Amino acid sequence: MNASVNSPIYDASALATRFREILRSDQIIVDAESKRPYECDALPVYKAMPLLVLAPETTQQIQAINRLCNELKLPVVARGAGTGLSAGALPDKNGVLVSLARLCKIIEIDPEARIARVQPGVRNLAITEAAEEYGLYYAPDPSSQIACSIGGNIAENSGGVHCLKYGLTVHNVLGMEVVTADGEILQVGGCGLDTAGYDFNALFIGSEGLLGIVTEVRVKLLPIPEHARVVMAGFASVLSAGDAVSAVIAAGIIPAGLEMMDGFAIQAAEDFVSAGYPRDASALLLCEVDGSENEVLEHVEHIEKIFHEFGATSCRVSRDEEERALLWKGRKSAFPAVGRISPDYYCMDGTIPRRKIGTVLEAIHRLSDQYGLRIANVFHAGDGNLHPLILFDASVPGELHTAEALGGKILELCVEVGGSITGEHGVGAEKLRYMLTQFNDAELAQFYAIKDAFDPSGMLNPGKGIPTLRQCQEYRSIDASIRT
Amino acid sequence: MGDIADELEATVRAAAASGKKLSIVAGGSKSFVGRNVSGERLDVSGHCGILDYQPAELVLTVRAGTKLTEIAQCLEERQQMLPFEPPDFDGKATIGGTLACDMSGPARPWRGSVRDVTLGVTLINGRGQRLRFGGQVLKNVAGYDVSRLQAGAMGTLGVMTEITLRLLPTPAATATVFCEMDSRAAIKRMNELARLPLPISGAAWLGGSLYLRLEGAERAVTGALGKVGPEFQPGDESIWMRIREQSLTFFEGNASLWRFSVASNAGHRIEDQSWLFDWGGAQRWLRGEFEMKYLESLANDLGGQVSLYRHGDRAGEVFHTQAPAMRNLQLRLKNSFDPHGILNAGRMYHGI
Ligand SMILES: Cc1cc2nc3c(=O)[nH]c(=O)nc-3n(C[C@H](O)[C@H](O)[C@H](O)COP(=O)(O)OP(=O)(O)OC[C@H]3O[C@@H](n4cnc5c(N)ncnc54)[C@H](O)[C@@H]3O)c2cc1C
Numbered sequence: 001m002n003a004s005v006n007s008p009i010y011d012a013s014a015l016a017t018r019f020r021e022i023l024r025s026d027q028i029i030v031d032a033e034s035k036r037p038y039e040c041d042a043l044p045v046y047k048a049m050p051l052l053v054l055a056p057e058t059t060q061q062i063q064a065i066n067r068l069c070n071e072l073k074l075p076v077v078a079r080g081a082g083t084g085l086s087a088g089a090l091p092d093k094n095g096v097l098v099s100l101a102r103l104c105k106i107i108e109i110d111p112e113a114r115i116a117r118v119q120p121g122v123r124n125l126a127i128t129e130a131a132e133e134y135g136l137y138y139a140p141d142p143s144s145q146i147a148c149s150i151g152g153n154i155a156e157n158s159g160g161v162h163c164l165k166y167g168l169t170v171h172n173v174l175g176m177e178v179v180t181a182d183g184e185i186l187q188v189g190g191c192g193l194d195t196a197g198y199d200f201n202a203l204f205i206g207s208e209g210l211l212g213i214v215t216e217v218r219v220k221l222l223p224i225p226e227h228a229r230v231v232m233a234g235f236a237s238v239l240s241a242g243d244a245v246s247a248v249i250a251a252g253i254i255p256a257g258l259e260m261m262d263g264f265a266i267q268a269a270e271d272f273v274s275a276g277y278p279r280d281a282s283a284l285l286l287c288e289v290d291g292s293e294n295e296v297l298e299h300v301e302h303i304e305k306i307f308h309e310f311g312a313t314s315c316r317v318s319r320d321e322e323e324r325a326l327l328w329k330g331r332k333s334a335f336p337a338v339g340r341i342s343p344d345y346y347c348m349d350g351t352i353p354r355r356k357i358g359t360v361l362e363a364i365h366r367l368s369d370q371y372g373l374r375i376a377n378v379f380h381a382g383d384g385n386l387h388p389l390i391l392f393d394a395s396v397p398g399e400l401h402t403a404e405a406l407g408g409k410i411l412e413l414c415v416e417v418g419g420s421i422t423g424e425h426g427v428g429a430e431k432l433r434y435m436l437t438q439f440n441d442a443e444l445a446q447f448y449a450i451k452d453a454f455d456p457s458g459m460l461n462p463g464k465g466i467p468t469l470r471q472c473q474e475y476r477s478i479d480a481s482i483r484t
Numbered sequence: 485m486g487d488i489a490d491e492l493e494a495t496v497r498a499a500a501a502s503g504k505k506l507s508i509v510a511g512g513s514k515s516f517v518g519r520n521v522s523g524e525r526l527d528v529s530g531h532c533g534i535l536d537y538q539p540a541e542l543v544l545t546v547r548a549g550t551k552l553t554e555i556a557q558c559l560e561e562r563q564q565m566l567p568f569e570p571p572d573f574d575g576k577a578t579i580g581g582t583l584a585c586d587m588s589g590p591a592r593p594w595r596g597s598v599r600d601v602t603l604g605v606t607l608i609n610g611r612g613q614r615l616r617f618g619g620q621v622l623k624n625v626a627g628y629d630v631s632r633l634q635a636g637a638m639g640t641l642g643v644m645t646e647i648t649l650r651l652l653p654t655p656a657a658t659a660t661v662f663c664e665m666d667s668r669a670a671i672k673r674m675n676e677l678a679r680l681p682l683p684i685s686g687a688a689w690l691g692g693s694l695y696l697r698l699e700g701a702e703r704a705v706t707g708a709l710g711k712v713g714p715e716f717q718p719g720d721e722s723i724w725m726r727i728r729e730q731s732l733t734f735f736e737g738n739a740s741l742w743r744f745s746v747a748s749n750a751g752h753r754i755e756d757q758s759w760l761f762d763w764g765g766a767q768r769w770l771r772g773e774f775e776m777k778y779l780e781s782l783a784n785d786l787g788g789q790v791s792l793y794r795h796g797d798r799a800g801e802v803f804h805t806q807a808p809a810m811r812n813l814q815l816r817l818k819n820s821f822d823p824h825g826i827l828n829a830g831r832m833y834h835g836i
Contacts, residue, residue: 110749112675112676112679112749113675113747113748113749114678114679114748115747134679135679135680156625157623157625159623163622163623164622168623170600170629171596171600180809180813184809184812185809186807186809186810186813187807188810190745190787191746191747191750191787191788192745192747192766192767192787192788193592193593193597193745193763193766193767194586194597194599194636194745195745195788195789196636196789196803196804196806196832197803197806197810197814197832197833197836198633198636198637198641198814198817198818199586199599199632199633199635199636199637200810200813202599202632202633202635203629203633203817205629206625206629207628207629208625211628223679223680223681225681226681246541247540249540249541250539250540252563252653252654252656253653254652254653291683291700291701291704292681292683292703292704292707294703294706294707295700295701295703295704295707298701298702298703299701351621351622351623351624352621353541353543353621354540355538355540380623383621383622383623384541384621384622385621385622418619418621419619419620419621420619420621420623420624420625420626421626422624422625422626423621423624424623424625425625426625427625427626427627435626435627438626438627439616439626439627442613442615443615443616443617443627446609446613446615446630446821447627447628449820449821450628450630450817450820452820453813453816453817453820454813454816454817465627
């Protein structure tokens with residue numbers, strides 16, 4: 001069974017000499033100061049300095065890097081924009097970090113076939129910006145879309161506020177080029193909607209850089225909806241807001257987006273962007289519908305009616321594009337908004353069956369009291385993806401640890417009610433131990449077997465995604481010692 | 485209703501120990517797909533029944549041997565549906581077989597495939613272990629996406645026992661229209677229309693006519709009818725069922741049936757042959773006897789693949805040839821689930 005690579009310890013400058021055979025000097029970063037920006041992703045409690053940062057510009061260079069690393073038994077960690085929230089792009093201190101940032105070309109937009117072919121370092125939003133002139137856009141829109149890369153989106157199967165109707169990354173990618181651990185170039189998928197054989201698109205999407213490095217991507221583009229409006233409503237309790245969400249779905253409406261925020265998150269967002277959110281509400285719903293103008297008006301009326309039936313304390317419908325953008329801006333900047341009111345925050349990413357929202361939020365409240373840390377909740381209500389933001393102060397000894405312990409409890413709770421420890425941020429280095437909560441040994445062994453099929457030496461992103469058998473044993477003995 | 489998961493697990497475990505090959509069968513409606521396999525018949529049709537249905541969550545969990553007709557009936561009561569419009573082949577098709585063969589109907593380009601709506605799968609791998617992947621929630625990136633990997637795997641990675649799917653509400657209104665045109669004009673028109681924000685849920689070219697289906701809210705459909713063009717006339721709605729079930733005369737007889745999965749706007753080649761286009765041009769059916777190599781080169785030119793879908797020589801390869809690096813990894817993946825090579829061995833490719 002593979003573990004992470006047992007890599008020899010190399011000297012950085014000696015290693016750089018080897019890489020100069022395949023890369024230019026300006027593509028190899030050796031000195032500590034220049035490497036510093038790469039030591040963590042957007043979860044900076046995990047930090048490590050790689051031996052080297054490499055900045056390839058072609059598929060062939062990535063192929064050569066993987067071949068050399070394979071020969072040297074050197075860990076390879078791919079990095080997109082570094083906006084990940086699970087320490088997925090955390091460097092390995094005995095390995096190299098491969099930045100895809102220079103592979104940032106939009107190779108082709110085929111408006112007729114509605115396909116964009118792009119390099120992995122292209123920013124999510126840049127695809128939409130390039131497609132707009134044809135009346136098309138790329139649907140998955142993570143809140144980090146101005147910065148995050150499509151390669152990172154593939155690794156995490158990223159979603160966005162519109163994925164309830166338009167799907168996740170896995171629903172919007174047609175194909176990709178991947179360089180495998182042993183330096184083979186694979187063409188996965190194509191321009192059609194499926195290919196024969198095992199669906200490697202499905203396998204690679206969400207695999208957190210553990211199975212190969214994505215060097216090119218083909219995504220679907222969709223026609224920009226003719227018309228869209230967002231209905232915003234305040235509620236006196238999270239429970240009634242949750243019931244209103246279920247009622248909208250049960251009425252046969254699939255909103256383009258359906259988001260919930262709790263009182264704390266509402267306050268923070270309103271302070272930050274002044275979107276006109278109702279400060280007195282305990283829960284806020286943002287429900288967007290799109291389609292033809294007539295259709296949208298029909299749905300908006302229906303939704304307003306449902307919200308009132310379920311006790312909405314306020315209700316507002318966007319009148320124009322500007323207002324719609326403003327209402328979303330509060331939601332999309334919820335993380336940084338919460339970041340302003342607390343020295344540090346820790347973002348969780350559990351998913352739950354939607355009907356459990358009341359139970360889960362109540363339990364989160366109790367945990368918050370018990371651990372003495374405040375929690376703001378932002379929720380992709382349509383698809384059951386909860387982002388509790390735990391507020392803490394890292395300069396207070398022990399608080400980070402308390403925040404992590406509290407986060408762990410929340411994840412266990414999600415699994416208990418039939419959900420998952422991560423909806424879209426990935427396991428990374430962060431949630432490794434909670435994989436044991438969600439999967440049993442045989443299931444984990446099947447995951448290793450898959451990893452082993454693609455990367456027998458375990459050189460790709462070691463220590464992420466799937467805990468090794470040894471780590472499982474360690475976690476179990478820690479848990480046992482806590483219990484006794 | 486029937487739960488035979490324990491028996492299935494025991495059978496697979498025994499086969500893993502003895503190396504006896506198993507041929508997995510449920511409704512038997514798709515025995516024509518893939519390559520011929522030998523092996524002892526493992527009948528999973530007894531493992532059936534709806535386990536959980538949450539209309540407000542749009543989520544359904546069923547045993548893999550459940551008939552599609554039973555599922556459709558249950559969903560109809562709540563005006564919901566399986567979004568991917570699968571063929572039920574005279575009521576014989578099961579959800580497990582549908583996922584294993586990745587079968588979706590005319591709505592697929594707009595509403596997604598069976599793979600797209602699969603949220604979770606429980607399966608028995610070739611070691612005889614029952615494993616659960618994915619779940620009941622729409623979003624889940626913990627571990628590899630083993631659930632969606634089952635789509636099109638033709639049972640070669642595991643015997644599926646439970647499947648969780650995402651549903652959609654049934655559209656309130658539907659309209660079918662058609663217009664006579666040649667294949668080239670049809671390809672052009674289908675792609676032009678797909679670029680517009682219209683509630684299209686079907687676009688097919690057959691018998692010299694382009695058929696379109698519009699579905700959605702009442703006002704959306706009425707509005708869209710005004711936009712597709714005045715040359716379109718009201719058409720027969722049952723055409724979609726007959727395309728889906730392959731019950732049109734086009735599909736009759738024993739001539740080889742080839743399936744092209746290509747770029748929707750790819751040009752039309754060997755036009756003088758017998759063709760039917762579905763999925764807005766992305767799925768193209770061809771009848772007749774051809775060299776596989778010749779059609780593969782055609783499909784490559786069109787940005788996609790071809791398979792010998794039905795009839796013809798089913799002892800040879802029937803799916804598009806894979807590049808050596810791809811084939812190698814597909815074999816290794818098969819081996820990671822089924823190291824003894826007992827599950828539907830060779831159904832997909834020789835050795836897989
Ligand atoms: C403020 C904020 C809001 C966010 N909102 C959302 C949201 O709404 N929805 C959501 O899903 N996520 C969200 N995220 C998380 C994050 O933006 C996504 O996970 C994103 O997809 C990461 O992309 P990246 O390019 O930054 O990847 P990185 O952080 O650089 O890397 C992430 C993972 O991808 C791997 N990787 C990167 N490129 C490649 C490649 N070419 N080949 C193979 N592996 C690769 C890395 O090894 C790593 O495991 C948010 C993050 C922040 C900071």
